[in-house]
Amino acid sequence: MLQRPLLILAVVAPTVAVAAFTANLPHGSSGVANAVSHSSSTLSMSDTIASSSSADIDQSLFLNEAEAIAKLDFALSEKDMILKAKEFLSAGQGVEKPDLLASDFSFMGPVVGGPEGLSKDAFLEAVGGFNIKAAFPDLSPRFHDFRADPLDAGRIWFTSVASGTDNGEGFLGNKPTGKSFMTPPQACSLKFNPEGKVIKYTIGHVMERSMGNTG
DSSP, X not given: OOXXXXXXXXXXXXXXXXXXXXXXXXOHHHHHHHHHHHHHHHHHHHHHHHTSOGGGSOGGGSOOHHHHHHHHOOXXXXXXXXXXXXHHHHTTTTTSOGGGEEEEEEEEOSSSXXXXXXXXXXXXXXXXXXXXXXXXXXXXXXXXXXXXXXXXXXXXXXXXXXXXXXXXXXXXXXXXXXXXXXXXXXXEEEEEOTTSOEEEEEEXXXXXXXSSSOO
């Protein structure tokens, strides 16, 4: 039987986040001049790219996404599925609104769930009793880039770059370390049935392992 801490870590990874982000902005007149110069260079590069001949691009390599999505003819639009995905994530990943999950729901992570995934009941039981906010008060998942899968009807993909600080009540019974973390970008997805219920939730598939500080 799956140990609860392992599942919590798998589910929490894309949802615990929030590191203070500070942009390196130029200051003073010299900074402004540099910014203007950089902007001009960027425009020049854009003009050069735009002038490239379309004959240099092999269109057969690229999927016509709008056409592919239309051919799927799924009951829900991309816009509707994205709204439902955000509702699911806002409800504690469905824990606060179990009715959002279909009876045949399954959860899969890179090392959690096995070939069949965790069932709805197992997922809700394992995740529902843990308050991750108590351990990471500043968590924020930073979910972004929501889009429909043009080849798999009913699936919405999105990305998470999680960060947070272990300065709350302690994670999984351990003393707070005060350390901050940032995960690499992770691919996540939600798959819906035609009635709009979530039938599959996948998380934690690392897209670029050299980013972040979690190893």
